[in-house]
Amino acid sequence: MCVLDTQQRDLSELQQRALKVLANQVMSQFEMRRAIRERTEQADLYRTLFDTMDEGFCIIEFCDGPYGPLSDYVHVEANAAYALNTGIPNVVGKKLREMVGDEADDWVKRYGRVLRTGEPIRFERELEATGRYLSLSAFRIEPASRKQVAVLFQDVTARRDAELALIRLNETLEARVTEAIAERRLLADVVEATHAFVTIVDLEGNWLAMNSAAAREFERLFGVLPHVGDNLFGLLADRPDHAALMRASWAPALAGEEFVTVTQIDGPDGETRSYELRFNALRNVEGERIGVFQFAYDVTDRLREQDRFRATEEALRQAQKMEAVGQLTGGLAHDFNNLLAGISGSFEMIGTRLAQGRARDVEKYLTAGQGATRRASALTHRLLAFSRRQTLSPRSIVINRLMSELVELIQRTAGPAIEVETVAAAGLWPALVDANQLENAILNLCINARDAMPDGGRITIETANRWIDRQTAKAHGLEPGQYVTISVSDTGCGIEKDILDRVFDPFFTTKPLGEGTGLGLSMVYGFARQSHGHVRIYSEVGQGTMVCLYLPRNLGDEEPSEPEPSALQTLRTAAEKTVLIVDDEPSVRMLVVDALEELGYTCAEAATGAEGIEILRGAGDIDLLITDVGLPGGMNGREVAERAREVVSDLRILFITGYAENAVLNHGHIGHGMEVLTKPFAVNDLVARVDRLLRDS
Template sequence: MARESPVEIPNLHELLIQEVVDYAIYMLSPTGEVISWNTGAERIKGYSEAEILGAHFSLFYTDEDRIAGIPARALKTATESGRLAAEGWRLRRDGSRFWAVVVLAAIYKDGEVVGFAKITRDMTEQHAAQVAALESERRFRLLIESVTDYAICMLDPAGYVTNWNAGAERITLYRSADIVGCHFSDFYTDEDRQLGLPALALLAARTDGRYATEGWRVRRDGSRFWANVLLDPIQDSGVLVGFAKITRDLTERREAQLQLEASRQQLFQAQKMEAVGQLTGGLAHDFNNVLTGIIGSLTLIESRIAAGRYDGLSRYIAAAQGAAGRAAGLTHRLLAFARRQTLDAKVTAINDLILNMGELVQQTVGSRVTLSTDLTPNLWAVRCDSNQLESAILNLCLNARDAMPSGGSIVIRTINQRIADRAARDLRLADGDYIAVSVTDTGTGMAPEVIARAFDPFFTTKPIGQGTGLGLSMIHGFAEQSGGRARIASEPGQGATVTLYLPRHSGEAPDETLPEPEFEASYESRRGSTILVVDDEEAIRMLVVEVLSDFGYVCLESWDSDHAIETLRAHPEVRLMITDVGLPGDMNGRQVAEAARTFLPDLKVLFVTGYADSAVIGETFGDGTRILGKPFSLDVLINQVNDLCA
């Protein structure tokens, strides 16, 4: 077959070819003998020009290639096609092998082959790297395919499965032949597909670089399993080419979690029922006592009045009031435990408070107990509810007395204390200045398991009927509401110390205690003021209206929020609204006050409630708002009303 030669090597290029060292460039005769040799050929193959000229080029081939006749086929292919490109192992002079990339071109003259130009490049390093990469890929593929604990599959950019490992087959029950080409959303539940979760998963992985989730997935047989899923995007030169998806079956762990949660709920219910039992055992006993006192006193008053006998009524009235006060104390303890009592926080001089209550405490604990104080001079001021603090100290002293049935000593101490770093973390307090108020006794002490539960509501070591288990929980609640903490230090037989940590107040000096205005003060400036009383308890409305009317106020009544708004719109002369926080109707007391002030901006408000905190009332009403906790004495009510209507 006659054709023109596609390759010509002019003599002008010989010097250039000789200078090339990265390529072996040489000429062959028509039968394959070497007739020229450049510097690159000598460097790559190791033969000098004198050694190799006249030798057959098959000398560079391996024995197996020569036996297979590859050199002869190379010349034949180049002759027939004009060119041959190939890769393979070749030999150097020292017998070592290298990976050669070869181009063999036929040279024609007058349509006849007069020789061959041969170019060889040593690609051993590149070939080794390629082989290593292929081997690594092969091993990785074998590793992935052999993993059975994880479902590992590849998705194309649209979410269709492109490959599938043994773990995926074991977990989902789909064989590779069944699932390749299907969309990965087949594993989702019907409800998740309706919500579009598969598409959201692909979007999240593409946007965030990874998507991790847990949820129910569906096997081939329709059964569900709890899956932990990782979805990673795969990119090539910044272009998304697919996703790698790894799924783990965590059904057993999920079922264990659900069982644990159910057990926790059962334990919580059991603890709640235990608390209710303790409450009915101790608290109900105390309430029955005070109710007996109230009912008995009122019955005697009624019978004396019916008989026209008025002597001694004041004694029965005092007994009923005292019993009612003890009942109020029990509800306050409950509210303190729940952290829901309304605190009347004022700047308090604690040392003065302790000294002023010393005689009361001594009388309460009895003569067999020695009471002493160790008070730090120049004690920092505290902003707290002084009545609650007084009640807390008294309760601690009573507990101390009960821990010393044969007598002993109680010491009330105060100290300024800086608490920071580890000490603050141990006490769960912010770094800062605190006043520590402690009550120490020489009693029986507490075991660690008792200390661990001492602040729990209704927990008590006393016999039924001798304690409600609310005293320490009330103290703990008061301390936390005041921004502090309560802590117990004790050992069996070594007495106990209960310490209240209260944050230092760095503002103004302690407030002076001002006497309440006398009942007999002049009310002329307020006489005739209109007041709206809002409460769903008819008895409470009746009492409030009666006492306010006696002091010259004009009273209107409402029993729910809707009627209250109607009344306020119909009577713009209302100066003060007294309202419970919890009301029937569409609004609570706070919302009624807010709505009313949109059309009566100067309306004063007195919230009267048995269950309130500042979060319910809020801090948005300004000076024209007060809070009065139930139960309350009528003289306190009158003083609050007089002050608001002044």
Template sequence: MPNTSANQTFLQGGGEMGALMRAHDWAATPLGPTDHWPQSLRSMVSACLNSPLLGTILWGPELRMLYNDAYIPSLADRHPAALGRPVADVWGQAWDMVAPAFHHAMRTGEGFAQNKVELPMVRNGQAEITYWNFSAAPIRGEDGSIVGLLNQGIEFTGQVIAEQQRLAAKQQLRDMNEQLAHEVAIRTEERNLMWDTSPDLMVVIDFEGVIHRVNPAWTELLGYAAAELIGHHVNEFIVEEDHGSTVDAYLATARGSQVRIANCYRHKDGTQHWISWVAAPAGVMTYATGRDITEEKTRQAQLESTHEQLRQAQKMEAVGQLTGGLAHDFNNLLAGISVSLEMIETRISQGRLRDIAKYLSVAEGATKRAAALTHRLLAFSRRQTLAPKPTNAAALVNSMLDMIQRTVGPSITVESIPAPDLWPALVDPSQLENALLNLCLNARDALMGGGCIVIEMGNCEIDADRARQQDVPQGQYLAMHVTDNGTGMAPEVLAKVFDPFFTTKPMGEGTGLGLSMIYGFAQQSGGQVRIASQLGAGTTVSLYLPRYDGEASFDPTVTGAASVAAAQRGETVLVVEDEPAIRLLVADLLQDLGYRAIEVADGNAGLEVLQSGVHLDLLITDVGLPGGMNGMQLANAGRLSRPTLRVLFITGYAADALPHRLETGMAVLTKPFSIASLAEQIRGLIG
């Protein structure tokens, strides 16, 4: 039963242990009830309970333990069962190691103190080594005999472990430093060995390009002794054209960058060596290693020369193919024209004038086909004369649908699908019509007499990644897709479709310039064309045309014969043309139309007329003129003194002489042209 004695004032305070002792059933222990405890025990227990130092009273012959709160952590899992039990039962083997000193104190009354005592213990199920400073003082009873011991101490196991760890870390650091010093010594030795034996050039230069150290390879590779290099600027040994890149390189290392560079060094004997360098900063110096790549450069140059020869051979093969195709087609066309003219001459001499009309028709047809062929060639070479303008592609396609449908035949369905809010395109509308018609004709041939052609239009934003993939400038485009569900193309055919004169049609059917013309037109317009096809699954040709940022309208082109507009007031036209036949025909045509014509053969003569006081209503000039002044330059010079001068350029091949957009009051007419188209252009400019 718990001790119920009220005489427990000596147990007041003491924290956890004071409460445990007050509640403990001491009557059931050999110590008996607390009110029977001698005063000496009461006094020592009271002092121990309220001491901040680790302490325990070892009482009686069995040295039973009465301890304070400071002693609890050392007991660990032995608390609270240790209270009132013999110390030998509580500590077991650890007590056996220190017991002799305690027993000696009990016998003799001589206290003792021991420091840095190492004790193995098992606490919380874990074996450990503990470290203590402790002491024992005898307790005398009322009769003066020794009845117990006051055991006080300090456990400093944590401090010992911390010190051991510190010493271990210190030793580890010492070992690491020794290992590092050893490795540095080895690396230094290796670097020195590499410096002395490496076949590569090694150099240390400052951030102003002055050489401070070189390895022996400089002498072996470039012929210079170290004394001839140290203290000199690196550019003294480099060919002049590489000076700038070399300076940029060591300045970059001064900013902390690693640099790769190849430059050309002069050997002491005057020969040249290409060196590939890797350079990096180290403190206030640049360290660089260079490898001789002269042989690689020579091999590369030889390889590039071989590739260039191959490219030239391929170009010549293409030129041969081009000229062969041209010769075939133009010979056919010239034969139609020349034979028709001979037959006309024969029929006139025979008086058979009725037959002249059919020969004229043949000659005119051949002339138109020749003009179409040259236009396709110029489009293929991206040299045709374009007149780009803001174009509503949906309206353009809509105006052509009936004509396309009649051309492809009733067994093929033609459908137009424009996207809502379709952007206008900046493009030559007549050339776009021509390209679209060619694509629909190709689709018709692939449909083998029946199927569907879909013309789909939409807005397209091409970002940087897609621009690289499709070889087109980044930006906004109108995309026009012409899709058929026809036979499609095999990969080997698809790879050649843009080649000039390549055709899958039988001999004599088609020129093979349709898709190459469309490719050239798209490129010259600042766009691109792409084709996707699969054998048996149809074909899609996609035209990407630059967006026009604004509004655009479209007036359908009026085809067929136009009425010839005659002169209104006998206007005067200056004709500048170096080809006598064309100059004669244009002048005669002008006179037939009621205009007064002034004819000159070159730009200088034309400029004299323009700078004179003669009245002029219009300048008609070829673009390519002899004498060093082309038609565009002549027109610009004429407008200096005649700011409102109207100009009509006639050309068969303008190359780059004409700007992408003509100024107000200027127009262009490509050769060959009809009387009606010339008259219409003249009337439009003068009117």
């Protein structure tokens, strides 16, 4: 039993020792884990600080370089603030000499000393590569065998610049004070010496300052010499008229307005002088208004000179007008005398042949007279186009659709030696324009181009859409916006620059006498301006000329062309309709009545607007009114039409107009159920207009 007890006791002690060893191991592992956790938390804390701190931080490790052992270093670690402070990103793994080769020696020298001695340093230096000025501190990372140095730094460029600016300011302060004083003296001398009358008052009208010229002028006008501190209005208390004038001049300025005005003051010698007064607010350093300063100038002589200049300019303008009128009437007399000779001669020969019973010989004289009449009509249309008073019938069209037939006509007119080509823009915008007048304008331009190329060449007609901005529009005399352009260019002789500005003048031509009227380009110019557009010309001598028409874009849809009525439709319409003709010219009434009655229309006629209204009120069944625009007796054609519409509300109206009375029609802008026909007109045109108006009724 004793032996057994002894063995059990030894076993128990052995177990206890084993438990103690096991407990110690458990405690050791626990301590180890706690230490690891603490080190991990410290590392996380370090990394957080490393990544979020505003100051730049890096660890550099020295290595052998091109200049021997430890002559370069590599960045082994850097935080995000490194790039923010230095302006150099992604430096980890990069060697110093790769980054800033020109200044590397100084950085190696500074940090190499820290590595060798173990002594930390603090210094400021410019990083020349980026122009940043840095405040830096560096210390060695132990043990020294690691060859590593830690660097902490901050961008202090703004502070450094401020310090340098302050240093420069202090260095130049005395000179600047001296300069400011000299500048003030200079300004004072300038103000004192100027011919302007300079007056400065506070908000109550008390003088704060004045120059000698202002004081002397005030004394000359009002008989009292002002001094600083005097009240502007108080000095004139015994002169109520002058005081009232002065208050009226100064009151807006004292209330805060800044302005320029001209006033007149009667002097003691009885002479009235004119003064230009400029008022501006006087402010303190905080910007608060504390007074008013006035610059006054005696502009009496200048205004008199301007009046003389205006009179001279008006006389010159009148002389230029008379010269233009002389040129215009001379050209008209020459052309119309030729045409009238053809017309009158044809009528005389017709009369002679009829008296001789030779009616068969009349036809050629009729043809000659009609041709001369058409040329006279074309001449007046060109004049009206230049003066922008021709009657237009604009409609919305895409100009490209006119080109095919027009180009054929131009090619026949130009002849085989001239090549005609077109460049039509895709998606061309519609333009609100009179198609017939546009075709005439383009034809005129092409004829001019042909005449500039006697040995042959090329005419190019090009269309385009153009956006015109404000600056370009101002340079071209246009309104900003969208335009459709038609350009006609040639490869001809070009135009001399000294006459380029005159090519749109009426009757100006470079062609020999008898080969041109000088109205082609003037007609094009007038047509473009009346269509609310413009025309520009570009030319180089020996290279050619380009004329460009600008027509405003029309935002509406293109209008379809109307089909011509058949003869049967015309006869059926005529048999059912009654027309009233009002014109003060008997021959015109006779022509219109005979032409319409021959087709079957019932006609009534009147010589004045009042007679026409009376017929309309008595008959009551008038379907169409044809009236001249320019009528005698107090009512023009527009007024007759308005009175007639009061009697018959849906009455159709055809205006016939000779020339400038088109202005009565607002330059062709007329109402619904109205049309305009320009004299002289062909009978066929008259019949077509009448038929169209009555078929629509």
